[in-house]
Every structure is written in structure tokens, then in C-alpha cells.
Amino acid sequence: MKKTILTFSGIIFGVLALFQLSHYQITYSHLYSEVVVAIVAVVFLLMGLFIAKKKRQTANEVPSTIDHHKIENLGISKREYEILQKISEGLSNKEIGARLFVSEHTVKTHVSNLFQKLEVKRRTQAVQKAKELNIIA
Amino acid sequence: MKKTILTFSGIIFGVLALFQLSHYQITYSHLYSEVVVAIVAVVFLLMGLFIAKKKRQTANEVPSTIDHHKIENLGISKREYEILQKISEGLSNKEIGARLFVSEHTVKTHVSNLFQKLEVKRRTQAVQKAKELNIIA
DNA sequence: CCATTTTTGGTACTTTCGTATGAGGGGTAA
């Protein structure tokens, strides 16, 4: 919050300075009028982008930031997480095994452990829950 | 695509006109220099907001508007679509049958037909593809 | 080095999924 106030104070100050500058430049010398306009344009373009970004971050919600903390919380290991991702891509156990260079048996073991940690019974449920928990995209 | 090109052409044209205007105003009359700067500022601020919005819509994703047209296009029937939704909720065929008051056999038939239309082999793939196609939330 | 966790792999079994095929009833448009 403090950061936001400081940022916006800085922006307002900068904008006022810019206006003063443009006023001075345009009134007392005609040399760089296009430059002033260009600077104003760029600054306000960036401000528009910045404000839009801020608004999206605060108002809407963070669109799919993976919650690594929650993954740890659930005790999901690296390998299990990899497999979770493959499951969400719609791969079969056999295909996952082939991609990760392990046997289908191994994949099944991981999947079974994963389901216990996610408290689900099926891979479709696992995908749904994982997305709910923001642990996969 | 055509729309995007037209829009951006319009924007570029507008910007060029604005620059010409500012040049004329500032060079040949000193009356409205602040006004010109202000206009430029506002226009570019709006442009920044617009571009940010566009970027979010294209890059990130449209915030989940279901494409009913595409559902028809694929020839997916009402019942099949209902079942697709249940699948995405992680339900088994038996559970889907219970919820829709039909036998598991019927569900299987629908599921099989659905997979052909979606060109997938597994329910996890179906969910993934359906979300890609924006036909489910 | 020891304890623990992770990763790997297996057997055996049950359940669920998916396909093929057929079949009957209902609605709709040509």
C-alpha cells in the first residue's frame, strides 16, 4: 500500500513536471515542440499500460499464478507434480511413462500417491481439483 | 483479422493527424499549446489502456465465453454436451448416469460419440480440448 | 554415516473406460 502511494505520487509529480516543461518549451522556444509532444505521448501511453496492468492485478484477480506453496503443503513431490501436469494434458499412464522414461508401473504408483494427496479418485477429478487449487495452469 | 487491421489503421491515421495538428497549432499559433498537449496525453493514455486490453484478450485468453456456435459446428448434441460438462467435473460414467437418470450404458454411448466429434481418445483429453475450444468453462 | 524421502519397479486384482454393434422409440423435415 505504501508502495502504491509512493508510486502514484512519483507519477503525478512527473506528469506535472512534464506539463511545466512542455509549457516552458512551447511558450518560450519553438525548437522542440514535436519532441515535447512525442515525450508526452510516450509517457501517457506507458501510463495507460501501467494503469491497465495495475487494474487487472488488483480488480480481476491473478490469472493463473501457480501456487508453489500449496504444492509443498500437500506434500506433492517433483515427480508427482510432473505427472500431474502430464495427466492434465490428457496423456495416458503409458504415454506419461514413455515421456518420462519410466515404466507404466512407476507412473501408476505416482498417480496413486498423488490421488491420495489430492483426495481424489479419478484423474479427471485430479485435474479439476488441481486447477481449483491453482497448482496447475 | 480484418477488423484488427482496420482498427489499427484507424489508430495510426488518427495519431498521424494528431501530430500534424499539434505541429500546426504549435508552430503557427501559440494559443492552444496546453490544449494540444492535453489532447495528446488523453489520446495516448486511452491508447495505452486499449492496447493493454487487447493484449490481455489475445495473449492470456478471453475470460471464458462459451462458444455455442462451435458446439453446433462440431455436431455435439444437448445430451452429449451435458455429459461433457459432467466429465469435466470429474464424474465417472456411473455417477453421470445417476445424475441424469439414465443407465451407464447410455452414458458410455454418448461419451463414445462425443469423443469422435472432439477427435479425442480419453476423457482427460476431451476436457482439455473442450476448454481449448471454449465450449466449456 | 544414518534416517528419511523420493523414485523406481514389480505382481495381482478390481474397477472403470472405451469401442463395436445392434435395436427400439420419438421427433422432425423433406
Added chain:
DNA sequence: TTACCCCTCATACGAAAGTACCAAAAATGG
């Protein structure tokens, strides 16, 4: 009325998925 699609249900089979239980390398943390 016929042709066509949708929904329903069924049998049968093969293919995945999932569970239980076990075991042994390999990595990790003290």
C-alpha cells in the same frame, strides 16, 4: 410416409486406470 437424427439401453470384449502390497536403489538432510 420415409429418411434422419437423437436418446435410450443392452451385450461383449479389450484396454486403461486404480489399489494394495512389496521391495530396492537413489537422493537428501542432519
